[in-house]
Amino acid sequence: MKVLKILGLIFLLIVVIGAAGVFYVSRGLEEGLNVEINPVNLSEVEDGVYTGRNDFGRWTNELNVKVENHKITNIEIKKDVKIANSELSSKIFQKVIEAQNTTVDAVSGGTVTSKAYLKSIENALNK
Secondary structure, eight states: OHHHHHHHHHHHHHHHHHHHHHHHHHTTHHHHHHOOOOOOOGGGOOSEEEEEEEOOGGGOEEEEEEEETTEEEEEEEEEESSOOOHHHHHHHHHHHHHHTSSOOOOOTTOHHHHHHHHHHHHHHHTO
16 A cells, blocks of 8 residues: 555556656747747948847757958857857858848748747847
8 A cells, every 4th residue: 555655646646747758848939939030131230240149948059150341251159058059050040140140941840949049040140
């Protein structure tokens, strides 16, 4: 009988931890999928390094965006709440540098993370 109570408590604990994990992972997901990314006008941006931040739950990040001759030449992660996926960030940053704008498609499999980075870039350059 005592063993059944202990097993029941362990099962309940696993269910609670699992529910908390699902809540954490999905928190802000809908908002992240629907965030609007606006274009930037680089003709108005002088040379320099601009910092952009996006407070977005577990996708919060801060980036440095380097501009030379009204062109984005480099983007680097300054702070990232989640563990940065260097492959995903490299892909989205390369898309932005090639397009010279934030109106690029998100990286497949990382839509919310892509949009969080794009919003930080937009925030840096539209100050």
